[in-house]
Amino acid sequence: MSGREERRRLAYRWLRRGVSKAEVARRLGVAWRTVWVWDKRRLAEGPRSWREHQHPGPARRLTAEQRKKLQKILLEGARTHGYETDLWTLKRMAEVIKDEFGVEYTESGAWRLLRDMGYSAQVPLPRALERDERYIRQWVREEWPKIQTRARRTGATILFLDESCQQSFPNVRRTWAPEGSRPEMRYRQGNRLKLNLISAVSPDGALFFDIHEESIDGMRVLWFLEQLLEEVEGRLMVIWDNGRIHRSVEVKTFLWEHRKRLETRRFPPYAPELDPDEQVWSVLKYQRLANWCPKTEEEIRAGVERELRSMQAHPELVASFIRHSDPSFT
Numbered sequence: 001m002s003g004r005e006e007r008r009r010l011a012y013r014w015l016r017r018g019v020s021k022a023e024v025a026r027r028l029g030v031a032w033r034t035v036w037v038w039d040k041r042r043l044a045e046g047p048r049s050w051r052e053h054q055h056p057g058p059a060r061r062l063t064a065e066q067r068k069k070l071q072k073i074l075l076e077g078a079r080t081h082g083y084e085t086d087l088w089t090l091k092r093m094a095e096v097i098k099d100e101f102g103v104e105y106t107e108s109g110a111w112r113l114l115r116d117m118g119y120s121a122q123v124p125l126p127r128a129l130e131r132d133e134r135y136i137r138q139w140v141r142e143e144w145p146k147i148q149t150r151a152r153r154t155g156a157t158i159l160f161l162d163e164s165c166q167q168s169f170p171n172v173r174r175t176w177a178p179e180g181s182r183p184e185m186r187y188r189q190g191n192r193l194k195l196n197l198i199s200a201v202s203p204d205g206a207l208f209f210d211i212h213e214e215s216i217d218g219m220r221v222l223w224f225l226e227q228l229l230e231e232v233e234g235r236l237m238v239i240w241d242n243g244r245i246h247r248s249v250e251v252k253t254f255l256w257e258h259r260k261r262l263e264t265r266r267f268p269p270y271a272p273e274l275d276p277d278e279q280v281w282s283v284l285k286y287q288r289l290a291n292w293c294p295k296t297e298e299e300i301r302a303g304v305e306r307e308l309r310s311m312q313a314h315p316e317l318v319a320s321f322i323r324h325s326d327p328s329f330t
Contacts, residue, residue: 008050011038016047066101067117073100074119086124090114128270136268147237147265156235156263159208159228160322161200162277163216163243166285166304168193173290187293193300198224199308200238201277203322205315208232209280209308211301218248225254229261238264241275279321280311 007028014024021035028035041049062070073096077086081096090107093114097105105113114120151158168188177183196216199209208231210224228236240246246264255262272278288307294300311317 002052005050005052008038011035012042012047012050015039015042061103061105062097062101062113066103069100070097071117125273131270132268136271136274139268139271140274143265147239150263151237154235154237154263156237157202157232158237158239159200159202159232160275160277161198161224161238161240162275162281163196163198163221163245164281165197166195166289166300168294168300170293171285171290173286175291185291185293188295193294193297195300195304196220197281197304197308199277199280200224200228201280201318201321202232203319205317205319206232207280207308207312207315207318209312211305211308213297216245218245218250221245221248222250222254225251225258225262229258234261236262238262239267239275240264241267241272242269274325276321276325279324280308280318283311283317283321284308 007030011024011028014027015021015035015038021039022032025032025035038050073081074088078088078092079086083092090110093110094105094107097103097110097113147158150156169192170185170187172185175183196212196214197209198212198216198220199207201207208224208228210220210227212220214220225238228238245251246266255264267274284304284307288310289303292303294303
């Protein structure tokens with residue numbers, strides 16, 4: 001029962017007992033006219049009319065069936081309905097609603113409609129056309145459990161490995177600024193700085209990394225594998241993508257020479273979201289170093305190493321990357 005209903009119920013009780021409207025107003029701390037309106041409503045609608053009236057609001061302009069069809073249209077994509085790109089704007093939505101159902105919506109009305117249907121504006125996740133979705137599902141369902149079983153049986157530590165780079169060009173993200181005053185970021189446009197990175201993460205949150213000014217090639221992958229063998233005791237099970245550098249002669253030779261301690265497995269092609277190590281780069285670039293414009297080689301190296309060591313000191317954060325990449329990894 002709301003506070004308004006409680007006051008109105010008390011007023012009804014006192015009015016039935018003959019208490020004056022002025023006295024009721026004084027007791028409840030409301031205007032005399034309010035009590036007068038309540039009494040008029042009591043006499044017209046009955047003793048239970050102290051309850052709040054239901055206000056259903058305006059009727060929906062699209063029926064349930066039309067909304068269901070609109071949902072199907074949204075999922076089919078904008079290109080299916082004559083637009084050049086798969087971008088649903090409010091203007092396009094209003095046009096489609098008018099063409100399909102003969103109902104006119106303003107852009108703000110289309111926004112409210114979409115919100116009411118449970119939709120929100122989101123950035124699409126790019127997917128390669130070459131992806132084999134069936135094989136990816138099969139890998140998660142069948143191959144990953146086999147890898148886990150193999151690692152447990154041999155006592156191997158699983159490590160997810162990946163390469164990336166950090167440039168002096170900023171990864172631009174939204175930031176707060178005075179209204180009407182868009183902030184500026186000054187960065188090196190001509191001779192951009194670049195660092196090449198390689199890292200590996202374990203399910204328990206360990207993070208290993210190396211930084212190179214030169215491009216990551218087979219030999220540098222080999223050096224990093226040597227580092228892992230030195231820092232991690234026992235057998236290793238490295239899971240990585242099918243990159244060319246992972247198939248280089250140097251790496252293949254190294255793997256053969258260290259086959260008693262080191263095994264490798266590959267992720268499905270074009271499925272970077274399965275690799276928890278990708279989250280290291282995402283957090284580094286788009287959270288910790290977002291809107292960052294280093295001016296010198298020393299600055300970019302110091303910043304990258306500082307943030308990677310900070311993540312290294314928080315294994316609970318690194319372990320969360322495993323859960324984020326795919327529920328099957330938990």
